[in-house]
Amino acid sequence: MNISTSLRRVKAPLALVAAVTLAASACGGSDAGSDGENGGALSGKVKIDGSSTVAPLSSAASEFYAEEQSKVQVTVATSGTGGGFKKFCVGETDISDASREIKDEEIETCKKNNIEYEKFSVANDALSVVVHKDNDWLECLTTDQLKKIWEPGSKVKNWNEVDPKFPKEELKLFGPGTDSGTFDYFTDAINGEEGASRTDYSPSEDDNVIVTGVAGSKGGLGYFGFSYYEENKDKLKLVDIDGGDGCVTPSVESTQDGSYAPLGRQLFIYPSNAGLKKPQVLDFVEYYVENHKKIAEDAQFIPLNDEQEKELEASLDKLKKAAK
Numbered sequence: 384m385n386i387s388t389s390l391r392r393v394k395a396p397l398a399l400v401a402a403v404t405l406a407a408s409a410c411g412g413s414d415a416g417s418d419g420e421n422g423g424a425l426s427g428k429v430k431i432d433g434s435s436t437v438a439p440l441s442s443a444a445s446e447f448y449a450e451e452q453s454k455v456q457v458t459v460a461t462s463g464t465g466g467g468f469k470k471f472c473v474g475e476t477d478i479s480d481a482s483r484e485i486k487d488e489e490i491e492t493c494k495k496n497n498i499e500y501e502k503f504s505v506a507n508d509a510l511s512v513v514v515h516k517d518n519d520w521l522e523c524l525t526t527d528q529l530k531k532i533w534e535p536g537s538k539v540k541n542w543n544e545v546d547p548k549f550p551k552e553e554l555k556l557f558g559p560g561t562d563s564g565t566f567d568y569f570t571d572a573i574n575g576e577e578g579a580s581r582t583d584y585s586p587s588e589d590d591n592v593i594v595t596g597v598a599g600s601k602g603g604l605g606y607f608g609f610s611y612y613e614e615n616k617d618k619l620k621l622v623d624i625d626g627g628d629g630c631v632t633p634s635v636e637s638t639q640d641g642s643y644a645p646l647g648r649q650l651f652i653y654p655s656n657a658g659l660k661k662p663q664v665l666d667f668v669e670y671y672v673e674n675h676k677k678i679a680e681d682a683q684f685i686p687l688n689d690e691q692e693k694e695l696e697a698s699l700d701k702l703k704k705a706a707k
Contacts, residue, residue: 387413426454427663433460433467433480434564436589436608437650440506441480444671451670463588465489465523468653472498477658478668481651482508482564482608493576499656503668503698507677508567508686509609510646515601520549523623523630526645529573531605532560534554542602544649556584557596557605564589569606572645594618609633615684638690647693649655650684665706672699 420646431441445457462470464481471479472493485493493637510530514521515556520542527703528546532539542549551600559566561578566586571577585596590607597603598618612621612633623630626644637643652671658664671678679686688697 393453400540401671403462408465425663425666427453427456427661429455429457429464429478429661429667430476430600431457431459431478431480431652432462432470433478434464434482435461435559435588436482436508436563436610437505439610440650440678440682440684441478441652441671444674444678445667447674447678447681448670451484452666453665455667456457457477457667461588463560464567464610466588468492471653471655472496474498474655474657477655477661477664479653481653482648484651485653495567500653501656501659501698501702503652503672504649504687504691504695505652505671506650506679507638507687508648508650509638509643509685510565510572510606510648511609511612511633512604512606512624512626512646513597513612513619515597515603516618516620517601518620519683520552521620521622526627529624530575530626530685533570533580534559534574534672535579535581542601551681555596555600555603556581557593557600557603558584558586559590559593560586560588565607567588568645568648568680569653609638609685610683634701635685649687659702659706667701669699 438459439541441459447460448455448457459480464483467479467481467535468485470476470487471694472489473496480626482660489497512524531537532545533556539545540554542552546552558569566580572579587593590611593605593607595617596609597605598615621633623632623648624643624645625631627641629636631647633643633646638647641647652668654664654668659668675695676686676692
């Protein structure tokens with residue numbers, strides 16, 4: 384399989400795409416693309432599903448890619464990291480967006496269905512805790528306070544039960560559903576066990592629903608990826624987190640240097656080997672990885688640090704050699 388060697392470039396900046404699905408081109412096409420007559424033009428489909436956190440990143444990548452390969456149709460759906468792997472591991476999608484690494488049980492499902500894959504870390508994320516914009520009593524929460532709020536069986540109903548200095552304001556909680564990689568990551572980091580959480584909150588696999596919930600409740604609190612706060616900072620207030628070494632604001636710098644702990648994380652795409660045999664899927668993945676920094680910045684994500692970037696480059700080189 385030959386890899387496209389055309390010069391790739393990112394043109395105009397794009398706004399963050401928060402839609403559930405996005406097609407890079409309105410035209411249709413078969414799953415299997417082929418070289419065209421005009422300078423290696425490709426066609427066909429690239430099917431992506433998974434994390435709602437990673438979806439805006441993949442959507443931005445697909446819009447940029449459409450400038451290079453307008454006949455390739457890239458669809459980006461969001462059923463959560465877990466929901467995405469369910470489809471991916473039975474061969475329904477080419478690429479799975481993930482805000483955590485694939486689980487052992489998901490690996491086994493893929494093996495049973497002869498689904499092999501590659502993994503690429505394409506950006507960083509600061510999992511962000513947010514409250515209503517008019518919340519005037521809260522600047523920082525410790526991880527112990529977050530656990531007190533979110534641990535299984537928690538009976539905390541009012542803010543003054545989190546800290547007596549806080550007002551007696553009803554605490555309304557919003558967060559990702561159980562198919563979300565963000566849910567898995569947060570519960571593991573804060574409650575010490577993946578999936579361990581109180582259940583009496585308003586869950587959604589759509590982070591925009593969480594934004595609406597917190598923005599509409601003065602006592603509201605929720606969590607999701609950093610890009611959703613950046614996109615909605617006029618509606619929400621960001622909370623600093625104290626993981627044991629003082630209060631730290633989630634930011635590009637604190638995430639890249641590791642000081643925003645334990646809620647800094649990497650984001651991934653998992654292309655299947657079967658998908659990579661399709662010229663348009665392989666070309667899209669290469670484009671995505673090669674342009675990861677500009678794509679991340681455009682979509683208001685946190686780019687990889689130097690060490691992570693070297694690892695990504697090595698993974699891409701390995702993919703290119705295998706594809707020749």
